[in-house]
Amino acid sequence: MDLNRRPRLATAWLGGCSGCHMSFLDLDERLIDLAAAADICYSPLMDIKEFPEAVDIALVEGAVANEDHLRDLRTIRARSKTLIAFGDCAVTGNVTAMRNLFPLENILEAAYGDPAVVRALSAPPDPVPRLLGRVLRLHDVVEVDWYLPGCPPSADSIFEIITAVLAGKKPPGGRKFGC
Amino acid sequence: MSVHTLEIDGRMVTALEGETILAAAEDAGIFIPKLCAVEGLSAPGACRLCMVEIAGQNKLRAACLTRAAEGMVVRTETSALREQRKLLVELLLAEGNHVCSVCVVNGYCELQSLAAALDVDHVRFTPRYPARTIDLSHERFGLDHNRCILCTRCVRACDEIEGAHTLDVAGRGRTARIITDLAEPWGHSESCTGCGKCVRTCPTGALFLKNKPAAEMKKDSGFIRQIIAARREKIWI
Ligand code: SF4
Ligand code: SF4
Numbered sequence: 001m002d003l004n005r006r007p008r009l010a011t012a013w014l015g016g017c018s019g020c021h022m023s024f025l026d027l028d029e030r031l032i033d034l035a036a037a038a039d040i041c042y043s044p045l046m047d048i049k050e051f052p053e054a055v056d057i058a059l060v061e062g063a064v065a066n067e068d069h070l071r072d073l074r075t076i077r078a079r080s081k082t083l084i085a086f087g088d089c090a091v092t093g094n095v096t097a098m099r100n101l102f103p104l105e106n107i108l109e110a111a112y113g114d115p116a117v118v119r120a121l122s123a124p125p126d127p128v129p130r131l132l133g134r135v136l137r138l139h140d141v142v143e144v145d146w147y148l149p150g151c152p153p154s155a156d157s158i159f160e161i162i163t164a165v166l167a168g169k170k171p172p173g174g175r176k177f178g179c
Numbered sequence: 180m181s182v183h184t185l186e187i188d189g190r191m192v193t194a195l196e197g198e199t200i201l202a203a204a205e206d207a208g209i210f211i212p213k214l215c216a217v218e219g220l221s222a223p224g225a226c227r228l229c230m231v232e233i234a235g236q237n238k239l240r241a242a243c244l245t246r247a248a249e250g251m252v253v254r255t256e257t258s259a260l261r262e263q264r265k266l267l268v269e270l271l272l273a274e275g276n277h278v279c280s281v282c283v284v285n286g287y288c289e290l291q292s293l294a295a296a297l298d299v300d301h302v303r304f305t306p307r308y309p310a311r312t313i314d315l316s317h318e319r320f321g322l323d324h325n326r327c328i329l330c331t332r333c334v335r336a337c338d339e340i341e342g343a344h345t346l347d348v349a350g351r352g353r354t355a356r357i358i359t360d361l362a363e364p365w366g367h368s369e370s371c372t373g374c375g376k377c378v379r380t381c382p383t384g385a386l387f388l389k390n391k392p393a394a395e396m397k398k399d400s401g402f403i404r405q406i407i408a409a410r411r412e413k414i415w416i
Binding site: 085088092093094097100101137140144148149151173174175176177 | 296
């Protein structure tokens with residue numbers, strides 16, 4: 001890490017419920033410490049459209065469920081030094097991947113009931129992204145450096161993993177899926 | 180009854196004649212991971228998580244099936260054993276449909292706790308997402324095959340403690356599954372007494388009480404030991 005600048009921290013949101021980000025906000029006053037220790041340069045909590053270059057740590061919530069997620073995750077990986085799979089959907093697929101038990105067409109039929117909508121969604125108009133046939137975990141698509149399970153991970157565990165990675169240390173393990 | 184002295188993880192431990200390494204270790208407060216062995220039930224040696232190293236033997240041994248012997252030197256926690264256990268837990272997680280966040284035993288599941296204890300923070304294998312069913316035909320109990328790890332604890336509790344033998348395993352390999360009676364819906368079973376022993380013994384959320392919402396079902400297979408002791412001592416409280 002360049003010692004002359006604060007490390008750059010990004011958080012991203014793919015196919016998840018945003019619960020991991022809510023837990024991130026539960027850092028409460030520790031967000032102030034975090035903002036002092038790192039430059040939070042991109043997040044769904046901020047109004048920035050493009051994932052920036054030269055990110056040191058990226059926390060990625062959610063599974064890869066559509067073509068936008070696929071593209072965004074590859075960009076995030078290419079531009080980030082350390083990528084953390086943030087929460088169960090990113091790590092295991094979790095609830096987002098429960099649809100993998102059924103063919104995509106059946107899911108769309110059950111959700112919309114209208115064959116015309118189902119047809120439209122199999123080749124959707126811009127900017128609606130096409131759903132992938134199967135929901136993927138982050139490490140199915142890119143290399144992941146650290147995994148933080150939990151649905152959602154507790155604020156403490158989020159703080160601990162960021163602090164450890166900032167300090168160049170191995171994050172603590174022993175975290176449960178779910179809970 | 181003769182007593183053996185052996186060494187487990189550098190500690191001197193005593194075991195009664197015929198006692199397994201697992202029982203001797205547990206008596207001494209040494210934790211060996213396991214998912215299928217339950218004190219008081221027969222041991223099938225199915226889960227392979229309790230494999231240990233014994234000095235002078237070039238094969239790993241299942242602690243639940245290997246008798247403690249005089250002078251044995253056992254190691255339960257080496258980096259190779261740890262790696263093997265992580266692999267086994269990852270295979271179990273990849274094999275079924277385990278979604279902890281929406282499970283009735285979230286927070287109390289033995290598979291979930293073991294994964295955390297072994298630092299399994301992700302699964303290296305591609306999940307199978309098998310098409311499995313849920314049997315909700317019984318009035319009070321449910322059987323969700325998605326969460327079943329085929330440890331057969333339920334089968335043994337039902338057969339060996341309740342004496343009903345309602346449950347068994349049908350099929351082979353990846354089609355293996357728990358059945359009730361002759362693979363009929365549980366609710367139609369004539370042999371099931373409705374005792375609930377299977378539900379309490381199941382380490383995962385595969386067997387559950389129907390009226391419990393997510394994350395509210397605690398289980399404890401320790402009751403088997405109590406029943407056996409009560410029968411032996413003829414003390415019924
Ligand atoms: S409720 Fe009792 S009798 Fe019925 S299947 Fe379970 S253990 Fe067997
Ligand atoms: S239902 Fe539960 S106790 Fe029975 S084999 Fe499956 S995981 Fe084991």
